[in-house]
Amino acid sequence: MKALFRITRLLLQGERRAFLRGFALAVTVILMGVALLGLSGWFITAAAAAGLAGVGAVFNVFGPSAMVRFLALGRTAARYGERLATHDATLRALSRLRVRLLQGLLTSPYRALERLRANAFLNRVTADIDALDGVALRLLLPGLAGMAVIALAALALWVLVHPAVALVVGLGYAILPSLVFLVGQRLARRSSRRAEAAMQATRSRMIDLVTAREDLTVFGQLQAARAHVAEAIARHAKAQDRLDGLERRMGLGLDLTGAGITALALGMGASLAQAGTITPAEAAIGIFVALALGETVAPVRRALTEIGRMIPAARRVAPALAAPPADRRRATPDTPILRLEQVTYRRGDGAALFAPLDLLLGPGETLALTGPSGCGKSTLLLMAAGQLPPDKGRVTFGGHPVTDLPDETPHQHIAMVPQRHALIAGTVAENLRLAAPDAKEDALWQALQAVHLDRTLADRAGLETRLGFRGAGLSGGEARRLVLARALLRRPALLLLDEPTEGLDSATAHAVLTGLRRALPRTAILMAAHRPEETDQSDRLVPLTATT
Numbered sequence: 143m144k145a146l147f148r149i150t151r152l153l154l155q156g157e158r159r160a161f162l163r164g165f166a167l168a169v170t171v172i173l174m175g176v177a178l179l180g181l182s183g184w185f186i187t188a189a190a191a192a193g194l195a196g197v198g199a200v201f202n203v204f205g206p207s208a209m210v211r212f213l214a215l216g217r218t219a220a221r222y223g224e225r226l227a228t229h230d231a232t233l234r235a236l237s238r239l240r241v242r243l244l245q246g247l248l249t250s251p252y253r254a255l256e257r258l259r260a261n262a263f264l265n266r267v268t269a270d271i272d273a274l275d276g277v278a279l280r281l282l283l284p285g286l287a288g289m290a291v292i293a294l295a296a297l298a299l300w301v302l303v304h305p306a307v308a309l310v311v312g313l314g315y316a317i318l319p320s321l322v323f324l325v326g327q328r329l330a331r332r333s334s335r336r337a338e339a340a341m342q343a344t345r346s347r348m349i350d351l352v353t354a355r356e357d358l359t360v361f362g363q364l365q366a367a368r369a370h371v372a373e374a375i376a377r378h379a380k381a382q383d384r385l386d387g388l389e390r391r392m393g394l395g396l397d398l399t400g401a402g403i404t405a406l407a408l409g410m411g412a413s414l415a416q417a418g419t420i421t422p423a424e425a426a427i428g429i430f431v432a433l434a435l436g437e438t439v440a441p442v443r444r445a446l447t448e449i450g451r452m453i454p455a456a457r458r459v460a461p462a463l464a465a466p467p468a469d470r471r472r473a474t475p476d477t478p479i480l481r482l483e484q485v486t487y488r489r490g491d492g493a494a495l496f497a498p499l500d501l502l503l504g505p506g507e508t509l510a511l512t513g514p515s516g517c518g519k520s521t522l523l524l525m526a527a528g529q530l531p532p533d534k535g536r537v538t539f540g541g542h543p544v545t546d547l548p549d550e551t552p553h554q555h556i557a558m559v560p561q562r563h564a565l566i567a568g569t570v571a572e573n574l575r576l577a578a579p580d581a582k583e584d585a586l587w588q589a590l591q592a593v594h595l596d597r598t599l600a601d602r603a604g605l606e607t608r609l610g611f612r613g614a615g616l617s618g619g620e621a622r623r624l625v626l627a628r629a630l631l632r633r634p635a636l637l638l639l640d641e642p643t644e645g646l647d648s649a650t651a652h653a654v655l656t657g658l659r660r661a662l663p664r665t666a667i668l669m670a671a672h673r674p675e676e677t678d679q680s681d682r683l684v685p686l687t688a689t690t
Contacts, residue, residue: 149239149460152235152239153232153274154235156234156238165287167221168287170216172287174220175217176437178217179431179434181210183429183430184206187425228283229279231278235278236274236275239271239274239463242463243462246462266342269345270458271455273451274459276448276452281452284445287438295311295431296309296313298431299427299428302427303425304411307428314402314406314432315400318403319396319399319442322395323442326388331450332450333385333450335454337378337381340374340381341378344375347374348371351364351371389446396436396439399439400432407428407431407432411425411429479503479666480668481536481537482500485500485501485522485536486498487521487525495517495518496687499684501684503636503668506665506666507682508659509682510682510683510684511523511668511669512683519670520560520640520670526544527558557634557637558637559625561644563613564625565616565625566609567609569607569609573609574586574628585631586631587605589630589631591657592627592660592661593623593626593657594657598620618645623646626639630661635666636666637658637667637668638668639669640669641670641673655676
């Protein structure tokens with residue numbers, strides 16, 4: 143529950159005034175409903191008593207009638223205002239929560255980000271935020287408004303009717319529905335988790351089915367994948383049926399609670415009226431107020447089935463909301479661009495990937511890291527980019543530790559092209575402008591020319607050539623060159639390349655590396671190299687040897 147309380151506090155922080163207005167309107171709505179039913183009961187009973195007593199001709203019906211109309215119209219207007227205020231505040235608060243969540247994700251260790259599956263992560267974030275939208279709307283505000291109205295109604299009954307009636311109605315509605323909620327949410331927790339897990343499985347399997355449909359068809363597994371999706375849907379439906387059944391049982395419990403409290407108010411009011419302590423009209427107030435207060439506990443039915451989703455969602459979201467440190471020093475890159483001093487990195491088993499390394503890379507230099515697979519070349523590039531801290535030693539960029547630089551410095555001065563390219567569904571121009579949003583078309587074509595991709599795209603639709611998911615529509619070598627062109631547009635001071643010519647023939651690889659150097663004459667280039675074309679273009683080679 144601590145995580146849920148933290149999320150609640152974060153949701154309220156930025157929209158405190160809007161939520162206070164919504165709370166005030168919610169209290170007004172329920173109060174007007176209680177007053178409307180209580181006044182109507184008193185009015186009917188008092189009018190009947192006046193008629194029986196023969197004084198109906200002088201009984202004032204206009205004042206109560208006007209008040210009934212005022213309460214009815216006012217309740218409708220207040221309900222409309224409450225919906226606008228609370229939903230608008232909730233949407234804005236959830237929008238900020240999403241931004242905080244993604245910002246927290248960006249500060250996660252690179253290895254943690256590397257293990258993320260895009261579809262699973264997006265499904266989880268979407269489901270968690272959707273679950274948390276009910277924290278304020280269906281849990282906090284209705285609960286607080288209901289308790290406030292119960293207390294005010296009990297106080298009014300104490301003054302207008304009798305303290306005994308006030309205690310029965312007030313304590314009954316304050317304690318019994320709370321017990322139903324506590325029991326119900328405990329019973330609903332497992333089914334809620336199962337329903338949520340089944341929904342996540344359904345979404346992930348459906349995405350996998352769509353994205354891998356060609357391979358599934360080739361290998362004859364399409365029907366099996368469809369059955370896999372159908373099985374997840376069936377599990378979700380089964381868990382949802384259990385939740386619906388629990389909601390009906392808890393709703394029955396709440397209805398019986400309200401009926402019991404109303405019956406007690408009726409019996410107590412009748413006894414007090416017979417004893418002459420209160421009038422029948424006053425007794426009717428207590429009965430109808432007890433009926434009206436059933437509205438205060440109505441949200442419990444839905445909240446108790448959703449809190450099972452809210453608590454796990456809050457536990458997953460809360461740790462990812464840690465804000466990055468804001469007191470990092472600003473740094474401007476000076477020469478030398480990159481320096482590594484006695485740098486080492488250890489695997490999960492504690493063994494070092496490579497021996498302590500010293501490296502100095504200045505403007506305009508190209509340095510190639512060589513060695514067998516698994517010796518730490520990609521890891522060294524990640525440390526140079528500030529994505530991984532070294533276990534020992536020091537990595538500096540422009541004279542400052544690269545891990546202590548403010549976020550904007552690496553983004554402005556360091557570009558990295560990893561082994562796995564990242565292209566989006568859209569046009570070639572949209573993919574290129576991820577690195578330079580304001581780049582003109584001439585600059586885009588110059589970048590494509592530097593990597594020898596301009597003629598290939600000119601024969602298609604040029605910059606408007608549309609790509610599918612993950613760059614579908616380009617060959618592996620073409621996609622590689624497009625990612626290199628995008629990095630070139632950043633005009634970085636330090637360019638980190640991980641096997642940049644993978645998928646290219648020898649002539650094209652040589653031409654691409656030559657074009658990169660010509661386009662970025664003062665950029666320091668550090669690359670993980672496997673091919674002769676890459677090492678031949680380098681000024682120096684740094685061999686890495688995997689440790690045993």
